[in-house]
Amino acid sequence: MMDLFFPPGASAHAAGIDRMVDWVHVLMLILFIGWGAYFIYAVARFRQGKNPKANYKGAKGSASKYAEIGVAVAEVILLVGFSIPLWADRVDEFPAESDSVVVRVVAQQFAWNIWYPGADGVFGNADPSLVDEETNPIGLDRSDEAAKDDITTINQLHLPVDKPAIIHLTSKDVIHSFNLPNMRIKQDAVPGLSIPMWFVPTKTTAEMREELKSKPRYADTADEFVYEIACAQLCGNSHYSMRGFLTVHTPEEYQAWLDEEASYLGGGEEEDFWN
């Protein structure tokens, strides 16, 4: 039902969340239509012109009690049957790091710094005092061996399809919120904390473009479609344009992208001084 509204989902767990939102809205609609129909009927039937003498006792019977119990039962089902397990899946059931792409995201006013550990799979040290906005926005310590092959980008997150992605989220300055509407992922980036989150992208950007061509609502712009990263927490004046991009690749394309990024890395001490 919510396909009508939600941005098209593209992660393994998106369907679960969508289904849950669907069911909540079904419950809401039943209640609202029920109440609304009763309301209109009551207001019409008991208007003064039609019913000049009010009844002291008013409504009888226990319909309302059953309705209230019904609401409570529905809420319990939504809570225990859907929401709690879905949440536990999000925060407790992390895939093994060895089977996943592990990325760090360091938010700042007003950009997302994306940080890959590079070929060695180990993140280098970073130090706030080494931050240079032009060349080293996360303050990577170039003298650290593990940092030598680390790749950073701004606003450009690249991931392979069908492989779990674990993102460790933090912030340099204020609270941001890392929101990937298509992936049904949203997590605050809180300075001083590193908060992990995960998802499995299931459609490459190219596949998504193809799919959207068949949907009238998106067909016009399908060719330019990109997965967008939005900031969902007010973070300052340019909060509204803190926009990042996710490209989901096939594994081969992803490797090619990593190789290209690695080719920009310098080697010698002199390069380290300038970059």
Added chain:
Amino acid sequence: MLIPHIVKPRPDTGLNNGKLGIWLFLASEVMLFGALFATYLMLRMGSNDWPLGTKYLDPMWAAINTIVLITSSVTMVMAWAMSAKRNFAKFRLFMLLTVGLGFVFMIIKYIEYSAKFDHHYYPSTHVFLAIYFTLTGLHGLHVLGGMVVNGYLALFGKKHYEQDPEWFTNRVEHSGLFWHFVDLVWIFLFPILYLL
């Protein structure tokens, strides 16, 4: 009189207005200091270099202050008892003693604060000092508030006492409740800041 139960308690609640009012006010004060204590806990649990209070503070002064405040609570009770016994002179004596002890507390606090500043310990030095200055500063303001009210009752209360001693004694009681509360807050502050 327009408003009932200012002096005499309402039979079904057993309280006069002022007493209920002061208890409610104290309830909100509990929430205020409770929130600050919760802040203390959260900062402490989140910290990896939380110092022992003794690193920055001297428990000796605080211990003396604890005794000063507890004594002042006793004199406060005596002041109320004297007012209830309709002995204004003794009431005034004990009340001034209470205010005086509050004064001693503030002087010791001043000595403590100056010692911190001399060592260049400021609220901005460490988050422990930040919460120390905030908690004791806010508590100090409460002591000051209590001293003002008590001082007012001792020095300018005579006319009211002569007009309506029962009402006046109620006021002393309410002021006393506040004073004991301020005292109680210190009893919590002392261990968590200086000892633990």
Added chain:
Amino acid sequence: MRFGRNLFALATVSALLLSATAVAGTVTGTVKFEGNAPKLRPLKMDADPGCAKKHSTPQMPEVLALGDGNTMGNIFVYVKGVSGNFPAPSEAAVLDQKGCKYVPHVMGVMVGQTFKVLNSDGLLHNVHSLPKVNQSFNRAMPATVTEAEYTFDKEEFMFKIKCDVHPWMGAYVGVMTHPFFDVTGTDGKFEISGVPAGNYEIEAWHEKLGTKTSTVTVGDSDTQTVDFAMSVPKK
């Protein structure tokens, strides 16, 4: 009060006269980079597709702007310790935001002179100054806002202006009390004219390599040449 104002006017007029007449010299020279040109990593303009679209080739950081023969651009050269009152020029010093870069990357402005920030990109920029002495400003300039004006009322040597939306965008500004400064182009050349006769220190500043100084004696209506060589500091 009144006396003071007259005195000030007098001083201004005489300063003007001094610089207009020939009782002044010119300092010129070239700045070169000593060392190997490093391989720089291209700017990450793809962070904002609007920026990426403005360029067909990878853009390099402006931290090292070298010309032929390792001549060095973006060096701020100025005369140190000039005293006297120098009126601020009436035309504005302009910092443009163009192609998601600041143009120029390094510039000087005089105390009281209008400092105009342009937005030629038709994109959101956020110009954020980080001075220590002067009042800082932090202004988001959405696409439709093309101009903002500021003035600096205190002398301040080199502070940074950055764009919070495009982190690589940085510019350096010096707020001077006199007009005797220049910024080199990639040919490494600078020229400071109208310098009152006297002994001076000339300083060349680079954002990452620090400063180099040299002394010079400027006589009436002559031209002195001072060359600088900048290098990466040894650890």
Added chain:
Amino acid sequence: MSDGHHEELGFWRKYVFSTDHKVIGIQYSVTGLAFLFFGFCLMMLMRWQLAYPNQPIPLIGGLFGDARAPGGIMLPDFYNELGAMHGTIMVFLGVVPLAVGGFGNLILPLQIGAADMAFPKLNMLSYWSLFLGGVTMFGSFFLEGGAAQSGWTSYAPLSNIAPSGQTAWLIGMIFLITSSLLGSVNFIVTTIQLRAQGLSFFRLPFFCWAQFVTAFLLLLAFPPLEAAGVLQLMDRLADTSFFMPDGLVISGEALDISGGGSPLLWQHLFWFLAHPEVYVLILPAMGIVAEVIANNTRKPLWGYRAMVYSVIFLGFMSFIVWAHHMFITGMGTAMATFFQTTTMIISIPSVIILTALLLSLWGGSIRFNTPMLFALAFLPMFGIGGLTGLPLGLAAPDIALHDTYYVIGHFHYVVAPGTIFALFAGVYYWYPKATGRKMSETLGKLHFWPSLIFMNGIFFPMLIQGLNGVSRRLADGGATYDFAGAVGPLNRMQSWSAWGLALAQIPFIINFFMSLRAGEKVGDNPWDATTLEWAAPSPPPHGNFTTEPVVYRGPYEYSVPGAENDFTPQTQEG
């Protein structure tokens, strides 16, 4: 001063520094209405920017100066300033002063048969403390860098590094909190101590119960925000780091602070207040609606006791649901389970109250006067507001909906067509009591119908935008993002509705002032009501009642079988 035997107060003490609860109630009401209007104006400006991002504001764009709107184009800083102040003003200076300070002061003592509040001087102080808070907030617009701009939630560290308007915001909040604390002590003592003879707790009108529980919420929930305010003032003025962790880098420069603080601490302290605050906004509204519905259905409220128990239970529960505002701050399963469970539990008493109000219509003889129209409209509008809270209160759907326009739509349905409609109902209903004259019914209906339509025109599209994932607090309404593109055009419809809503208030304003002189003169009990306020003269004199009222029955004895009239006042013997 004195003309023989009774004291005549001068102008200042009678109308300005008055201790009479009715005068203070009117002061609160007028202040609240004025700030509601002001906050509404801020919103209308924002709606321009949302509908026509970065286009010059027509007509008035030049008034805001180069720092806010160069060439009439609203800068995002200005948008954030408007957003933060719209929220703050509507909640703390609009709705609360009107609902609690205004109606509470004006009606509560009358409904319990008291001559005044228990502490009249304190009452005056609490109004003037609010006034100072209002002046501080309003004045902060003229500070260097403008008023607060970090949202009404003022999340640290953003608010810590914000311009000086934030300091003014904190100081203003401390005034407002002081006002609320003094007021709530007064309300509770008044309700407990000054009830008329025979007025037991279960004979209290539901409005009194709502105010009573509200007062407890204010009393106990506000101090933690006061603590938070003090801590943030320390952070801003004494360079402490309560909300600042280690290693912050702002605009490329490492901050020189001691660190060690926690940004989430602010959120916990803030929401510990701000969730009960939601009930502070809604409970008095429910109280007003209950009064108006009982009166205009000419029958007792259905399930009065269940409603009373529900409102007490709501009050308790509202203290343990706060962290459902913080699901995506990195919360573990245990905490998320706790808070979504308590949130589902708290929905039950709300459902009970709403159901009881709906069932109260059954068997009634409904009069459709203006107060009743607003009260009736409250029911479905609050229904939408409450229902849309469900997916937000559950942690899993909140991942998709958190901080989107869905949230904005949700709480605006609760407070705008919900609470504010109830407040209008209250204004129309009690206006005759306060002034001795009725407001015009024609103008009232001219106010109601367009308001109802335009309210929905503004807020319903927000739910759709939210489902599309559009974040809140975007200074261009989401124009930057492709995924928001499909619902972008809705913004224009919403903005036109907002301006339409402004026009729809004109009949109200005319009605409000014209009726002071030209309204139909009425007696003590124009609505044939049962509760005690209608036993006092209209307007009530100093001291309220000509004879001390004695209560013999419950609050809503309408259409009692065998009774002479279709209403039996509480004071009627037998």
